[in-house]
Amino acid sequence: MLNIAFIAHDRKKDEMVNFVIAYEHVFKGHKLYSTGTTGLRIMESTSLQITRFMSGPLGGDQQIGALVAENNMDFIIFLRDPLMAQPHEPDISALLRLCDVQGIPVATNIATAEILVRALDRGDFRWRDLVDKYKPGVDGDK
Numbered sequence: 001m002l003n004i005a006f007i008a009h010d011r012k013k014d015e016m017v018n019f020v021i022a023y024e025h026v027f028k029g030h031k032l033y034s035t036g037t038t039g040l041r042i043m044e045s046t047s048l049q050i051t052r053f054m055s056g057p058l059g060g061d062q063q064i065g066a067l068v069a070e071n072n073m074d075f076i077i078f079l080r081d082p083l084m085a086q087p088h089e090p091d092i093s094a095l096l097r098l099c100d101v102q103g104i105p106v107a108t109n110i111a112t113a114e115i116l117v118r119a120l121d122r123g124d125f126r127w128r129d130l131v132d133k134y135k136p137g138v139d140g141d142k
């Protein structure tokens with residue numbers, strides 16, 4: 001069972017909901033997290049249980065980032081809006097940076113999300129093994 005997070009900006013929320021509906025059978029075996037509104041939208045349309053954090057602009061990205069920093073997050077689908085500036089852009093950049101620090105797969109568009117979820121469904125690519133192998137030390141990669 002993996003820890004998976006869903007995050008979508010407003011103009012990407014319909015896309016996210018449709019995607020999660022399509023792969024509900026895959027996600028239902030995992031522990032799910034989300035930012036506030038994204039999770040609400042998904043739960044309204046599926047039977048999935050999701051631990052929801054604050055809305056993104058109020059700190060939800062940072063809360064999910066804290067799980068990434070502790071290496072307690074395995075996979076993030078973050079459908080960003082590439083055509084609209086976000087007031088909390090520093091939080092978004094910080095989350096993506098932490099994913100790179102820890103080697104966490106983060107899909108920022110639907111095609112990447114599709115490829116990762118299909119790999120997850122097949123169970124033939126254990127990226128957790130890679131993440132753990134290259135995990136930085138306590139004081140980073142100095």
Ligand SMILES: O=C(CO)COP(=O)(O)O
Pocket residue numbers: 007008009010035036037038039054055056057060061092
């Ligand atoms: O803003 C977000 C991510 O940066 C998403 O937050 P919501 O899911 O609360 O809309």
